[in-house]
């Protein structure tokens with residue numbers, strides 16, 4: 001009966017984007033997951049990139065990285081199941097050392113998090129002594145531990161401006177850094193990985209970046225946008241700030257995943273091109289049946305894609321995969337995360 005009610009709810013929301021047999025199958029799974037969640041006193045946090053049936057059935061909260069970090073910080077449940085990627089679950093653990101945090105996949109990484117190590121940050125700090133370091137939340141705990149304050153795509157410019165520093169190191173996403181530099185009127189440079197190299201003080205720069213990229217958003221380019229605008233002159237183009245500054249410049253709006261969702265909801269235009277992960281495109285399409293969503297291609301994040309409903313059920317059943325952060329790293333990383341949450 002419970003599964004039947006979930007099926008009816010999913011059908012109302014997703015009949016146009018998910019086949020009927022899949023809705024039946026996923027409704028049964030969702031009923032089992034919700035029962036396990038209650039038995040184990042768990043909360044499920046679901047990132048906006050989760051596939052439509054999961055996104056619309058089992059999470060207690062859905063949202064972008066910033067919102068879910070806040071929810072992780074607030075929860076009183078014993079177990080946090082993070083339907084997202086590893087750096088998100090790790091952030092939840094950094095904020096909740098006494099709770100069990102589970103990621104429903106043995107490995108769900110992120111090309112940005114993989115792009116930089118704690119040693120890289122140490123080297124940069126030696127090259128630019130005294131310059132505050134802002135790290136994107138899409139990094140691992142040991143990198144966060146080396147930095148002053150974290151940010152997400154939802155608050156990056158606000159975090160940079162809050163520091164009131166002439167120069168800032170911003171890591172590791174070169175595109176997000178480029179977009180923030182533009183927004184805050186700073187000139188950005190990208191140093192080479194040369195140990196011991198000192199920068200000429202005569203150079204005019206206020207931001208120091210790193211060459212990390214999101215493998216999903218890196219695929220979009222300005223030529224694609226021009227082609228779509230030629231075919232559909234009334235299209236509204238919405239891009240995540242992990243896209244290149246040129247792509248963001250050629251778009252009509254750029255914001256965090258939740259910012260993009262709200263923008264489509266609040267805008268009256270009939271047709272949109274979404275430059276982001278394609279499951280979120282499905283979720284936006286489901287929530288806005290009166291609007292047409294164009295997609296350039298089917299770009300699923302291969303890491304977000306690891307999180308399935310079967311794996312989420314098994315996470316709760318078998319307490320897997322447990323996220324651990326060594327305490328000496330956590331106590332340093334938590335300062336950067338809490339500082340970000342305090343900025344808002």
Ligand code: 13P
Pocket residue numbers: 048063064065066138152153154214240242255256257258
């Ligand atoms: P948001 O913080 O905008 O949800 O983005 C996270 C992410 O990994 C986007 O690729």
Ligand code: SF4
Pocket residue numbers: 085109110111112113138214215216217242277301302303304
């Ligand atoms: Fe990382 Fe890009 Fe996947 Fe987001 S979409 S988790 S930034 S690889």
